[in-house]
Amino acid sequence: MPLDRLSPRLPGSLFALLLASLPLAAAAETSPPPHRLDVQAHAELEVVPDQATLSARLWERTPAIAQRDASGGDAEALAEARGRLEERAASLIQAMESAGLERDAIRAGSLRVQPEILHDRSGKNDEPTPLVRTRLERPFEVELNDLDRLPTVLDALTGAGVDALDGVTYDLADRDTATDEALSQALQRAKHKAELMAASLDVALGDVLSVSENQAPVFQPRMMAMSADARESGGATEYRPGTLSIDATVSVGWEIEGLKSEE
Structure with a gap:
């Protein structure tokens, strides 16, 4: 609405104040x-x-049998493999504690069970015979807060007969x-x-x-x-x-x- 139409309805002082504020508002809008x-x-x-975390694995396998005979599984062979694995796992933890590590620094992962398919070519007709076996694996992680002890712990792991050392992760x-x-x-x-x-x-x-x-x-x-293979590297240092x-x-x-x- 034009200001000249507002002026009759506004007090003179308020209308004057409104007019005075217009240049200031315009200046504010246009200021660079x-x-x-x-x-x-x-x-x-x-x-x-x-800090360092060492990753290692232990595994055991059941004997390979013909795939056609494995439909029902071999519960006895599986139990024996698991027993051997748990016995080796207990020995590994004991070796780590003997190396000076606290029990809390050693973490044993969940048991992994995986079937493996093999092919036997020793038959007379030279046709491969499908075989199956089960691999039971348990991963371990060892945490170190003193990196000077890393060679000693690596030696203890290899001495405990780990099947794989997956590496060392360095951290803060x-x-x-x-x-x-x-x-x-x-x-x-x-x-x-x-x-x-x-x-x-x-x-x-x-x-x-x-x-x-x-x-x-x-x-x-x-x-x-x-x-290199854990048992052959010998390069902990x-x-x-x-x-x-x-x-x-x-x-x-x-x-x-x-x-x-x-x-």
Whole structure:
């Protein structure tokens, strides 16, 4: 509605105030946004792991029998294989405790049962005969908080007769502190870049206008697979932890002062 139609209905002082506020509102709507400097920075933090998890497996198999005879299964052979497996598992845990590990540091996984199909070519007609056997497997994980004991524990595992050593996973006990440090370094890097750019452009940095994480700190435990059979490698001392990388990326925007506007 036009203002000249409103004026008779409004008190004079209120109408005058309304008219006075119009230029201010228009100025606010048309005021240019502040000049800003946007910077993206990346930080990569190298940390030395202080934890390790060793993965190993034990397994036993039932005797292979003709597939046509295995429809009902061989409960006795299965029970015997499971008994041998559990006996070896108990010996492995005892060996780990003898190596100085606490019982809580040793985790035995669930029993896995898997049929295996074989082909016997020893027949007279040279046609393969399908055979079947059952493999019972139990995985183990051993956690270490002292990496200096890694060779000793590897020797104990191989001495206990594990069928497979799947590798060593290196980790950090305090991940939060490390990821916080990576993020802090990324922000410091962003500030350094902004100050360098501002000095080169002969402008001054003002308030921070925006901050965002382009990539949150990423931490990934590193797996090192065993390079040879557990009983033949003999290379426990070659498993050095190395370092782990944590990456972080941020974007920060500053208001800048002293930049001349283009006419």
